[in-house]
Amino acid sequence: MAAVVQGDQGPREPWLASFLKAEGQAWLFVAKAMLALYLALWLAMWLQLEKPSTTILTVAIVMHPQSGMVLAKSFYRALGTCIGSIFGLALMALVPQQRELFLAGLSLWVALCAGGATLYRGFMAYGFVLAGYSAAIVVLPAINNPIAVFDSAVMRVSEVLLGIAVAGLVSDTVWPERLSAMLRRSAREQFAHFLDFARSSIDTEMARTDVEQAYLRFVRSAVQLENWRAAVVFEDPERHSSRSRRYRLAM
Structure with missing residues (x-):
């Protein structure tokens, strides 16, 4: 009877081991991503950010099974968001009452960023793209109220940086995969x-x-x-x- 039980248990253990080896890392990444998403959502609501969805979207975009990829993508996302927001503020400060010049300057900026994205590949190109559309996201909703552009830029940068910080912290500390x-x-x-x-x-x-x-x-x-x-x-x-x-x- 013991031999029968041993024979029945023999094939199951290698199957379970192979299944855990193949699917364990994938489920670990899912668990880390869910932890980062819920933590980012809680912090965004606790800090009373305007759009917690931006923080959650940032976490979902930068999360990756390898911590190095998360940190690299986070760096260029933060850099592109900050540069685009600063340019949007500067453009609004230069031509706050001249909509034609404002739209022409914004279009030129987006075109330059798109051209820069074609010269590079990988996350550096991603940073150029972010610098382009971050300026548009910051200034276009407040085009009729130039005073609110600064608050829009600060809120956008805060939401993105919070998502980046949470994703990087979870990826680099919770069972990191190098x-x-x-x-x-x-x-x-x-x-x-x-x-x-x-x-x-x-x-x-x-x-x-x-x-x-x-x-x-x-x-x-x-x-x-x-x-x-x-x-x-x-x-x-x-x-x-x-x-x-x-x-x-x-x-």
């Missing part, structure tokens, strides 16, 4: 794939389509690794100083 470990693991895997491709191309003649597909896969992997390397600086500043050049060479 981006550096995933970056090293992915770099090793890509290097192993490259060696396999080199061996197979030497041993056998590969079709042109297979070579093109492999080349595109290597390019996508290289771009992804470079984006991760740029984000891991926020998680481990030491990589930006002493080991940055050596880390790029290792990759």
Whole structure:
């Protein structure tokens, strides 16, 4: 009877272990995201912010399984929001009674930010986009009441920064998953794939389509690794100083 019970329990334990290994991190991220959302909502209502929904939306946008990605996206979101709000205040202060000049200046600012977003990729482009539409969000609702623009800018920045602070705190303190470990693991895997491709191309003649597909896969992997390397600086500043050049060479 004991042998039967042992035989019945044997297959269940590996299945449960594999299920937890595959789904555990996903459910952990869901739990962390829900914790950050509820905490941000409570703080926004306790501080009596005008739009707690902006804080919740910020948390939902910047949350990511890896803490380095959260910090990197939060940095550029905060930077873009602050720069856009400051420009909106300056524009309203310069031409408060001249709507044509005001709309022309705002349109030019949005166009410049959109052009800057095309020159960069990753979160830096995201920061340019935010700087553009944050100015519009701050000044357009108060276009008929220029005195209220300052309060609108302060409230917008406060709501965004609160969401960023909560998301960064939860991601970096509650069972954090470091981006550096995933970056090293992915770099090793890509290097192993490259060696396999080199061996197979030497041993056998590969079709042109297979070579093109492999080349595109290597390019996508290289771009992804470079984006991760740029984000891991926020998680481990030491990589930006002493080991940055050596880390790029290792990759």
